[in-house]
Amino acid sequence: MATIYEVSKLAGVSLATVSRVINNNSRVSDKTRQKVTDAMAELDYRPNSIAQSLASNRTNSVGILVSELHGPFFGQMMAGIESELRLAGKHVIITTGHSEEDKETEGIEFLISRNCDAIILHVEAVSDDYLIELCKGNTPVYLMSRYIKEIKENCISLDNELGGYLATKSIITQGHSSVAYIAGPQFKSDAKCRLAGHKKALAEYKIPFHDTLYFEGDFSETGGSEGLEYFIKNKRHFTALVCANDEMASGAITYAREQGFSLPQDLSIIGFDNIIFSQHTYPKLTTIDNPVNLMGHMAAKLVLKNIYQQSDIEITHFFEPTLIVRDSVISIL
Amino acid sequence: MATIYEVSKLAGVSLATVSRVINNNSRVSDKTRQKVTDAMAELDYRPNSIAQSLASNRTNSVGILVSELHGPFFGQMMAGIESELRLAGKHVIITTGHSEEDKETEGIEFLISRNCDAIILHVEAVSDDYLIELCKGNTPVYLMSRYIKEIKENCISLDNELGGYLATKSIITQGHSSVAYIAGPQFKSDAKCRLAGHKKALAEYKIPFHDTLYFEGDFSETGGSEGLEYFIKNKRHFTALVCANDEMASGAITYAREQGFSLPQDLSIIGFDNIIFSQHTYPKLTTIDNPVNLMGHMAAKLVLKNIYQQSDIEITHFFEPTLIVRDSVISIL
DNA sequence: TTGTAGGCGTTATCAG
């Protein structure tokens, strides 16, 4: 592999000049620039990014920590971040935290030790205080789907409470007054906020919240089936089921059918996130749209703006969920 | 950030010695080792991985190119690769190719320019010849889900033809003799092989292949609906539909129901890949299992073995798909 | 506009 030194020799200029044309910043006369580019072409020269990083103290890489690599939610998020960053010639280093505190901190350490110029985190188990402290370090930190007021400038988040509210309200306004709720893990802030929204909607319509119509799931398909099983065993009457995400909703749908329910007549179900597959459940899932792909783009833009000095970028820190009406909820008015 | 130099001063030893304990390879007396570790702890020293890379010509990173970051298939694949590599302290740089030739080559160049120790590719648009040539370069290349005989030692692949054969055969042995087929894009080798398997099964049972019962989809949900729409317009009778992947199968299911079919009575459908969601379609999708997560692990093990000298690893280059029987196919015998 | 030279933080090759 040719080095900058060989290029400079072939072009008959100094190392510095070659470096200048590589980073086409400082002005170089057209003639010398031409000589240099010719030499680079002839030698098929490629800058060694590692050496560049060491000398410039910049790696052009941003670290990303997601809970899981699979799953439609994280897929959309990563796709958003990566495409935006890639366009700017930056690359992403992706690792996982599995929603466990030690794995999340380990992943963060890992990314920092890799000298990322910035890190974008979707963490759920780690505490707010830890993150606030982390932000004081040398590596800039950005948060996805999590709002911490002390570092709100570094957060890109969804109004999950509004989403939870919207979901339950849309159910109630269809005439349902006994509605069950399958929540996500309550140590996750999104899950907590969505539940808060649910309660808010209930309160607004003076519907009491019952423990027997509440179940804490794990945000996966099995969480949905387990939740519904629990409710059925409880023998408490309910005509609608609100699930804190689409995976659980689809698990619930599957289980409901196994139990002989006919949907949506016997039970209305609403989800959250609007993952692609929610269009292919039967009945098609009514849900709350979570613009996670957009939010990924925005997180990337935020680092482009703050870290890589790309000005003229408008940043939106807060996103709003919207109701997507399909077929899984019926009116009983 | 403390450097190795400061550590050496504090410990009263040389740079070289500190380096030795960092890479605990060469022998160092317990006493000096202790002094050094103490000094490192006191200074909260972390090795600069960039500098290490420059000096050692090893980045401990492996590049991964997938078609898309979202989608259940790639999610499982990446999860397999990442978890295995992460365990070994390596990190992954992920980028995308979108199944387009120029984007794929650009992505590959990108990863190579990042000095990855190896790259694992899931490419579809790029030619065999290009890949064979690529393997002659300095960066070791490994291929996922693609078999090229000239470089078979670098391939981890699935017997897609067998899978296609299994799918159609299982349909035929349930009594179906007029079966439609929605293929994947034929420039993708998996798609081609699956189709070949389908034809092989038809031939074995002396069922002619008809163009009117063939449609080339795009491996996404819409491909499935478009395919089914096409067949229905053709007005050719068929009792079963084989789809080259689960996404298309679920698109077809959704469309079929929109058209008033009752499933699986009016139409048997089988998919391919066994993505998680295939358990939540209605009816639950009968499909072919594609152990892509396992294959991801194996690809990672292959680089661990070849590049990072981890011996005692057994490599399996070929994986076999298996039939997963669920509810979307019925017997008409 | 161009060149010189020091430095980025490690590793690795020699001696000792």
Add this chain to the structure above:
DNA sequence: CTGATAACGCCTACAA
């Protein structure tokens, strides 16, 4: 077992 010292390939004041 330990210590000098030269790479690694590039960037960036500072000079010219």
